[in-house]
Amino acid sequence: MTQTDGHLLDSRQPEAGPRHDALAALFDPTTFRHLERLGIGSGWRCWEAGAGGASVVSWLAKKVGPTGRVVATDTDTSWAGPAVRPPVELRVxxxxxxxxxxxxxDLVHARFVLADVVDREQALQSMVKALRPGGRLLVEEADPALQPLACPDEHGPEQHLANRLRAALCESYARNGTDLGYGRRLPRLLREAGLRQVEAEAYFPVTSSGCAALESATLRQYRQRLVETGLATDQDIDRHLANVAADGTDLASAPLISAWGRKP
Known part of the structure; x- marks a missing residue:
């Protein structure tokens, strides 16, 4: 896996789109709940950092209305379509x-961004700097090191294979420099960045159709890299994808850690 710009994972692969869609389907409700808690409303000025897709951006646009502003940024904006229109401003x-x-x-939000950025400290400082006094920051990251299993209930060969491939994925991420334990450090990092009223919460789906969709999309995106580095075989991946399609493996995701705070 190679570094792309300032990021450790390449979101510009053709297979990245289905994975972004699966992430949105699985985690958007949690993200929206936290954004509602922060009080987002008409007229707010928002920065969606590392957007990766249109679902959160479109939701923010509806919330802030015509008097608000949503700046959506990403290293690649080819995912943008007709849903991305004013008050959204799209920037590379x-x-x-x-x-x-x-x-x-008023609000800066980033989901599944910082753990894969080369200079995480600078990125976090940039987001805090962009806030007005009293503005809110919401950062969300998975923490695969906190719960590394694809199948917490490993009761047969299908579950064992799923867990072995999840470990291979995590090993591949770690070799590339992704911080697999970044999510749990978010509360401390937000406080050290000067934010106040810091809180955090974890969302951990144990089994769902969304988890299965994310599993399939992730393996298809990183299949070639896993095979080329000797961390998995095509045969193992094909067998696991068939098991996922058969809907009997009770797949879990890594916990999503959401942390938020207010700029003094």
Whole structure:
């Protein structure tokens, strides 16, 4: 796996689209619940950092209305379609290397971004800098090291294979520099960045159709890299994908850690 710009994973692969869609289907309800808790409303100015897709951006646009502003940034914006329209402003931007796309934001949000950015500290500082006094930051990251199993109930060969392939994926991410334990450190990092009223919560789906969709999309995206590095075989991946399609493996996702705070 090679570094792309300031990021450790390449979201510009053709297979990345289905994975982004699966992530949105599985985690959007949790993200929206936290954003509602932060009080988002008409007229807010928002920065969606490392957007990766249109689902959160479109939801934010509806919430802020015509008097609001949503700046959506990503290193690749080819995912944008007809759903991305004013008040959304789409910009090519690297959160780990570029200056913030403005200041005075009421809300900055990033999901599945910082753990895969080369300069995580700079990226977090950039997001805090972009907030107005009293503005809110919501950062969400998976923590595969906290719960590394695809099947917590490993009761047969199908579950054993699923867990072995999940370990291979995590090993591949770690070799590339992804911080697999970044999610659990978010509360401390937000406090150290100067935020107040910091809180955090974990969402951990144990089994769902969304978990199965994400599993399939992830393995298809990283299949070639797993095989080329000797971490998995095509035969193992094909067998596991067939098991997932048969809907009998009770697949779980890594916990999503959501942490938020307010700029003084």
């Amino acid at each position: 931007h690297d959160v780990g290397a570029d200056a913030p796309p403005g200041e005075g934001f």
